Amino acid sequence: MAEKKIMLGNEAIARGAYEAGVKVSAAYPGTPSTEISENIVKYKEIYAEWSPNEKVAMEVAIGASISGVRAMASMKHVGVNVASDPLYTVSYIGANGGLVLVAADDPGLYSSQNEQDTRCVARAALVPVLEPSDSQEAKDFVKFAFEISEKYDTPVIVRTTTRLSHSQSPVILEERIEVEDKPYERNIRKNVMMPGNAIGRHIFVENRMNQLEVDGCKFPINKVEYKDTKIGFITAGIEYHYIKEVCPDASILKLGIVNPLPRKLIEEFASKVDKLYIFEELEPVIEEQVKSWGIKAIGKEIFTRQGEYSANLLRKAVLKQDLDLTPKAQVPARPPILCPGCPHRSVFSVLKKLKIHAAGDIGCYTLGAVAPLDVIDTTVCMGASISTLHGMEKAKGKDYIKNWVAVIGDSTFMHTGINSLMNMVYNNGTGTVVILDNSITAMTGHQDNASTGKTLQGDVADAIDIATLCRAINIKNVIEIDAFDIVELERIFKEELAKEEISVIITKSPCVLIKGMKFPNICKPISGKCKKCGMCLKPGCPALTKNEDGTIAIDETMCNGCGLCKQLCKFDAIECVERGKN
Amino acid sequence: MKTKNIMIVGVGGQGTLLTSRILGGITTDAGYDVKLSEVHGMAQRGGSVVTFVRYGDFVSEPIVEEGQADVLIAFERLEALRYSHFLKKDGVIVVNDLCIEPITVVTGAFEYPKNIIEGLKEKYKVYAVDAMTEAKKLGNSKTFNIIVLGIAAQHMDFSQEAWLDVIGKTVPPKTVDINKKAFLLGYNRRSY
Numbered sequence: 001m002a003e004k005k006i007m008l009g010n011e012a013i014a015r016g017a018y019e020a021g022v023k024v025s026a027a028y029p030g031t032p033s034t035e036i037s038e039n040i041v042k043y044k045e046i047y048a049e050w051s052p053n054e055k056v057a058m059e060v061a062i063g064a065s066i067s068g069v070r071a072m073a074s075m076k077h078v079g080v081n082v083a084s085d086p087l088y089t090v091s092y093i094g095a096n097g098g099l100v101l102v103a104a105d106d107p108g109l110y111s112s113q114n115e116q117d118t119r120c121v122a123r124a125a126l127v128p129v130l131e132p133s134d135s136q137e138a139k140d141f142v143k144f145a146f147e148i149s150e151k152y153d154t155p156v157i158v159r160t161t162t163r164l165s166h167s168q169s170p171v172i173l174e175e176r177i178e179v180e181d182k183p184y185e186r187n188i189r190k191n192v193m194m195p196g197n198a199i200g201r202h203i204f205v206e207n208r209m210n211q212l213e214v215d216g217c218k219f220p221i222n223k224v225e226y227k228d229t230k231i232g233f234i235t236a237g238i239e240y241h242y243i244k245e246v247c248p249d250a251s252i253l254k255l256g257i258v259n260p261l262p263r264k265l266i267e268e269f270a271s272k273v274d275k276l277y278i279f280e281e282l283e284p285v286i287e288e289q290v291k292s293w294g295i296k297a298i299g300k301e302i303f304t305r306q307g308e309y310s311a312n313l314l315r316k317a318v319l320k321q322d323l324d325l326t327p328k329a330q331v332p333a334r335p336p337i338l339c340p341g342c343p344h345r346s347v348f349s350v351l352k353k354l355k356i357h358a359a360g361d362i363g364c365y366t367l368g369a370v371a372p373l374d375v376i377d378t379t380v381c382m383g384a385s386i387s388t389l390h391g392m393e394k395a396k397g398k399d400y401i402k403n404w405v406a407v408i409g410d411s412t413f414m415h416t417g418i419n420s421l422m423n424m425v426y427n428n429g430t431g432t433v434v435i436l437d438n439s440i441t442a443m444t445g446h447q448d449n450a451s452t453g454k455t456l457q458g459d460v461a462d463a464i465d466i467a468t469l470c471r472a473i474n475i476k477n478v479i480e481i482d483a484f485d486i487v488e489l490e491r492i493f494k495e496e497l498a499k500e501e502i503s504v505i506i507t508k509s510p511c512v513l514i515k516g517m518k519f520p521n522i523c524k525p526i527s528g529k530c531k532k533c534g535m536c537l538k539p540g541c542p543a544l545t546k547n548e549d550g551t552i553a554i555d556e557t558m559c560n561g562c563g564l565c566k567q568l569c570k571f572d573a574i575e576c577v578e579r580g581k582n
Numbered sequence: 583m584k585t586k587n588i589m590i591v592g593v594g595g596q597g598t599l600l601t602s603r604i605l606g607g608i609t610t611d612a613g614y615d616v617k618l619s620e621v622h623g624m625a626q627r628g629g630s631v632v633t634f635v636r637y638g639d640f641v642s643e644p645i646v647e648e649g650q651a652d653v654l655i656a657f658e659r660l661e662a663l664r665y666s667h668f669l670k671k672d673g674v675i676v677v678n679d680l681c682i683e684p685i686t687v688v689t690g691a692f693e694y695p696k697n698i699i700e701g702l703k704e705k706y707k708v709y710a711v712d713a714m715t716e717a718k719k720l721g722n723s724k725t726f727n728i729i730v731l732g733i734a735a736q737h738m739d740f741s742q743e744a745w746l747d748v749i750g751k752t753v754p755p756k757t758v759d760i761n762k763k764a765f766l767l768g769y770n771r772r773s774y
Contacts, residue, residue: 006610006618031622110621134617134644167644168606168618244642312647325649326667326705331660332692334684336594336629364627372689445622540685542628557723 007171009164012135013102014039015171016142017072020098021179022046024064026057028415029444030076031111032162033104037074038447041456045176050447050456053382053415054079058086058101065099065155066191068182070146074102077118078381082416087155088125089193092201094153094208096182098146101127105161107281108308111443113362113381115306117282122157122259126205128212129157129259130221131236135169137221141256143177144221150182152208159258161281163238163308209260217265221256224269231318232273234266234286234297238309239279245311246319261289270295277318281309338367340543341519341560343483343509344436347407348373349539349564350489351434356403356497358434359392361385361417363409364443364511365436372540376407383408383416390420390429398430398500405432405497405505410466411441411449418469424502425473432496432503435466436483438511446514470504477501483509486567512560521561522579525552529573536565536574583614585638586738587646591665592657593682594626597727600753601655602633604731607748608740609637617644630661630684655734657727658682659698666702675706676734678713678726709733709774716767722757725764732768742769 007015013036017025025048027037040048051057054075064071075083080103087101103121106112122129128148132141138160145156189197216222228249235243236255243252253269255262270276270290278287278299287299302317303309315321338345344365351358352375360366360376361384369376378388385406393401408417413435421433441447448454453463470478477499479492489507496503510517523543530551537544543558544565552573554565566574588605590598602618609616614637621631634646648668654675656662662677669675679699687694695701699710711733713726720729728749735745746762753761 006606006616008620035622163619163644166620166622168616168620169641169644170610170616238644241643310645310647311643312649323649326669328667329663331664331695332684332686334593334628334630334660334664334686336627337685339595339627367627371685371691443627537688540688542682542685542688545683545688 003173004170005173006168007135008035008166008168009135009138009160010035010166011039012138012171013074013142013158013160014043015173016139018043018046019139019174019176020143020146021070021177022072022146023069024061024071025049025074026051026060027074028052028054028057028079029441029447030079030104031444032106032160032165033074033076033079033102034444034447035165036102037456048456050449052450054083055085058083058090061099061101062086062090062093065095065097066093066184067097068184069097070179071097072100072102075104076112077103077105077116078112078114080118080121082382084121084125087121087127090155091125091127092193092198092205093191095149095155096184098149099155100142100145100149100158101155102142102158102160104165105159105282107161107163110162113379115282117285118157118159119259119285120283123285126209127155127157127259128152128209128257129159130256131159131258132164132256133237133240133254134164135167135171138164139171141221144219152212154208159237161238212257213260213263216257216260216262219257219262222262222265223252223254223256224265225252225254226272227251229273231275231277232269233277233279234269234290235279236286237281239281242309242311242314243279246314255286258286261286263293266290267293267295270297279303279309279314335370336367337540337542338364339512339560340541340558341512341562343438343507343511344368345373345539345541346484346486346509346562346564347434347436347489347507348375349568350486350493351375351405354490354493356405356493359385359389359404359406361406361408361412363412363436365407365409368407372538382412383420386417386420386433387423389431389433390424390427393429393431394427401431402497405434405493407434407436409442410435410437410439410451411447413466414450414464421470421475421504422473425475430500430502432493432505435504435506437466437506437508440511440514442511442513446511466506475502475504477503478506479503480506480508483507484562484564484567486564519560520579521576522556522559523554523561523563523565523574524577525554526573526575529571531571531573533570535568535570538568539564541565583638585636585641587651588635588653588655588734589646589651589665589668590633590635590655591661592631593661594629594631596657597724598631598633598657601727601731602635604748604752605635607752608744609635611744611748612740614638615641617641619644630664632665653734653737655730657730660684660694662702663695663698666706669706673706674737675702675708676730676737677702677708677710678730679710680712680714711768711771711774713768717764720760720764720767722760725757725761728761728764729768732765733771735765735769745769
């Protein structure tokens with residue numbers, strides 16, 4: 001009997017790549033896509049890497065495809081924006097070895113800066129999109145994506161969402177197909193996209209998509225279930241399961257291919273049901289096309305464009321059920337926070353003391369925007385901290401940014417921050433950039449990057465030294481400092497912000513969640529010394545609370561002994577001691 | 583069998599993922615159709631986290647919806663209250679009697695609600711345990727979540743052997759014995 005295993009959606013995607021005979025995988029970590037690469041790396045048959053950003057990852061996969069092997073890139077939805085430049089053009093080039101991009105959307109914004117729908121990008125780029133609904137389909141659809149990629153000479157997007165990527169369900173495992181490499185032949189009309197060649201390829205792309213619109217009607221990944229034809233649903237992805245939960249007797253057309261839409265299949269289904277609903281999370285991508293064909297359907301009139309869907313949404317909107325739900329308890333929110341011992345907290349506490357604003361970036365440190373730190377004023381996208389600070393300086397002058405810094409993590413700096421810093425140098429900018437170097441890509445769950453000295457496999461790599469890199473692009477003021485030395489940090493911030501030059505301050509201390517980190521010390525209140533001033537509580541370390549009498553208490557199990565509270569205490573009421581000793 | 587809906591809630595870092603994987607393992611081993619839904623990424627940094635486990639003959643959606651949960655396993659009091667409206671009218675709550683103040687309370691913006699467990703008892707069947715203290719007595723404070731799971735296991739239809747077997751396969755090898763002990767502590771507890 002074939003082995004059956006319960007798998008995370010992302011684990012199943014990785015398995016699909018393995019079984020499809022993929023030889024090269026490239027990615028940049030980003031929730032909810034990260035675990036794809038973390039699982040691919042377990043298959044020794046696949047070369048897998050973390051690239052510094054999604055554009056690079058996409059191009060690595062394209063190169064592998066052109067050379068004749070099956071290749072995959074994976075990223076979160078906003079990563080697709082970074083990769084969109086190669087994506088739009090590789091749509092013209094097509095694929096030699098199968099080429100698949102796994103794009104992970106985040107309806108409900110569990111860990112993202114926007115709620116964009118990758119299907120919109122795919123429509124614009126003229127790239128086919130397959131959409132699985134559970135782990136088994138995630139694996140199967142990835143394999144099918146490689147088949148049609150090669151058959152139709154096209155990159156294929158497999159679109160997942162947070163709910164699918166981070167849900168587990170059973171998967172039947174199969175053997176890996178050893179695909180023979182496709183021969184490489186020089187073909188500049190196909191592979192060199194300059195105007196004369198691209199004109200021809202654009203015609204090819206249009207024909208390809210037209211063909212897929214027809215052939216897609218027969219793809220086995222679509223599922224038509226005719227039951228009661230009074231109500232029919234057109235849907236795709238995870239939404240299918242909400243319909244099955246609520247309307248098990250309704251007719252359903254579950255699309256496996258959502259771009260281009262299999263038009264004849266949809267028209268036939270629509271003609272057989274009395275009332276047609278289109279049930280799709282986020283943008284009305286299916287709905288607007290179907291309606292443009294003159295088909296009557298109900299979609300975003302009753303279903304939202306925001307957030308995740310649910311069975312209860314259907315119960316309310318379609319069945320008009322009064323659900324008699326217990327109201328939510330009114331309780332204080334529990335947003336994520338920086339960990340005890342996080343070096344970002346230390347740096348932010350100094351910036352806050354000096355009343356400095358920060359142009360922020362994407363990482364755990366984005367939490368520096370909220371109480372009690374309140375340091376970060378802006379967050380746009382990966383790498384934007386440095387360039388937005390530069391924009392402010394050019395708009396309002398050098399004095400305006402004397403109480404501003406840009407803050408960016410080591411991985412985000414390697415991703416796209418370096419480009420923004422080059423721009424500051426080139427355009428005679430001034431300003432202070434703080435690189436919060438915690439030696440890891442922390443927020444997504446601790447992935448290595450070009451500056452950490454380790455590959456995705458954990459092998460030793462030549463670490464790119466951030467300070468040397470900054471000096472190499474002609475920045476004179478490059479300072480490396482311990483992130484927990486708050487006295488020196490304060491002095492350096494004051495000194496560098498006073499200059500009318502570019503300064504890069506690299507605050508260094510590893511993330512406390514890096515595997516294998518040891519914390520021999522803990523902080524302890526010294527009995528009778530606490531004056532209840534609350535200074536130590538200000539940076540919001542979760543290990544610190546107040547006793548009923550107002551004195552400080554430190555949770556030993558949470559404390560990592562960073563000593564920030566000890567440094568902040570003016571009354572020497574906190575000591576750092578060896579863990580386990582009184 | 584009718585689909586059974588379990589929720590595991592807590593504060594990021596308390597081990598909801600490990601617990602859901604144990605549940606995923608035991609339900610799969612028993613031959614059920616299973617779906618689990620987890621939270622990864624930023625919310626795990628000390629935020630409120632929720633994991634759904636659904637098992638039965640055939641499971642469609644991977645999430646438990648409001649008003650549908652049979653058992654709510656909560657690793658912290660406030661989180662039990664936050665998600666209590668997900669329970670069915672006759673639902674069961676197994677709660678670790680522990681307070682972790684959220685940052686919104688630490689900064690003074692809100693107060694941590696008082697008498698949470700008493701309030702929940704008015705509406706639901708509540709089994710509260712100070713699992714942290716029990717776990718410390720056992721010699722490893724991290725096993726508190728397995729003690730809580732042990733109590734919740736009293737409300738599910740799997741044998742003690744099956745639980746111990748899956749725990750052995752799921753937790754880190756060095757901690758198998760202590761986790762089995764922790765599980766039995768909860769599983770055999772009869773007074774609350």
